[in-house]
Amino acid sequence: MGLKCIHHIAIICADYQRSKWFYTDVLGLDVVREVYRSERDSYKLDLALGGQYVVELFSFPNPPARVSQPEACGLRHLAFEVENIEEEVERLSNCGVVVEKIRTDEYTGKRFVFFSDPDGLPIELYEF
Template structure:
């Protein structure tokens, strides 16, 4: 098996239009394509970050809730790299998104923080400096 890269991350949301607004207007991801699948009563939104295809956002009627506490088994969180975490946090807060206090990773000495998408999915901003 010769893995090349992560291709995409699939997210199922409970309110398609609210989540679409969050990922595009708040986080700034670009829409690649949007498809309504009538046979499944489901939307599928492909999103990119810059030139990279990154997220498939799905909606389904009445999806079951999933545990999303950081220490639950399974996917812990989705992290986005930023050059200036202070500015990124301010941009989120200006759009009404609550963030945790910025912390310092004791192993890498990089700064990071967490926030949530509209369904409570934990998201992280991780400062990556040259």
């Protein structure tokens, strides 16, 4: 097939302004492009991390809720690599984000933690 890398991840949100704030101000992703598609009453926000395009954030009128708990079939979570997990957990907590307890991967010995975006999408921070 010749796959080279993951190009981007598309996320549909219920409250566009809240999710835009979360992904840009809280997580620190950079805005590449923002467009409003009037024919679909939908925003599309292209976001980058470290100069690499990684997330498309979409809004649509009244999207159905995502099932996250109990664990549902499909995309399980979105994971980002960080250097210092304690600093990031503190930063998230200061932004009002509820963060689970830091755990250690039993196979790699690396630490990780979970929290959710405004729509309940599980997000993981994995310490490098």
